[in-house]
Amino acid sequence: MTISASGYSEMSKQFAVIGHPIEQSRSPELHQAFAQKTGIELSYTKRLAPLDGFEASMKAFFAAGGAGMNVTIPFKEQAFAQCHVLTERAQIAKAVNTLWMQDGQLYGDNTDGQGLVDAIQALDWILENTSILIIGAGGATRGVIYPLVQAGVRNIVIANRTLARAEQLVADLREKVPEASLAAISLNDLKGNFDLVINATSASLSGDALILPENLHFKYAYEMAYGKPSSFLDQAKSRGLPTSEGYGMLVGQAIEAFYIWNGLKPSLKDFL
Secondary structure, three states: OOOOOOOOOOOOEEEEEEEOOOOOOOHHHHHHHHHHHHOOOEEEEEEEOOOOOHHHHHHHHHHOOOOEEEEOOOOHHHHHHHOOEEOHHHHHHOOOOEEEEEOOEEEEEOOHHHHHHHHHHHOOOOOOOOEEEEEOOOHHHHHHHHHHHHOOOOEEEEEEOOHHHHHHHHHHHHHHOOOOEEEEEEHHHOOEEEEEEEEOOOHHHHOOOOOOOOOEEEEEEEEOOOOOOOHHHHHHHHOOOOEEOOHHHHHHHHHHHHHHHHOOOOOHHHHO
16 A cells, blocks of 8 residues: 655655665765656755664654654664554565655655666566576565565575575565465575566675575576675676666665655656
């Protein structure tokens, strides 16, 4: 379900992104670009909260008339816990990256998974009736399963170094996506045929080499991280396969948040 947060007065709306650290956030420039494209007046700032000060900072922002807030690391789970009303995809993700007030209640959504779906569709890669391997069983993976299945993915295998963590995620999510098959495997058992492989580990960030064995076959490779060297993408490229890093997902999740708050949805392809 999409809950729209339009209905604020027409003066310039105040938005912010909150995190710790926050300097790296691209959200302000993205939202300003969307506003320019759609003819909306808004202000969008970065908000650094102390590690133990998310709740106070967030509440002060809305008390001062803030219209909407994005939440980045490490506060997405805390944001989830603060909300009075959650969308279905936020409930499943157990993390919130988009907040707004409506009738005195704090609403929360998670647009990360839809951002990934929109980014993949903008590449003209097919999701309907596909089989996908996701490497990693952390919060990033939890947040994308439901939107991928909504987009028509029929088989998802989650591979993780600690198998029990992947198995737990599958157990948590199976009843939420009855129309798809979910399975867990150990990172040491990577093999099989997939349409798409998504790297949702921080291996690209820490420089740990992720080895894709020869008996793992796939057509496309998507790296959730962006702007960093990725041995995962290097290996896919060496096979001559189409690849993408995660900038499109970043833009996609921002567009989805912009749409919730402002009721207008710019085209992702205009910002890639």
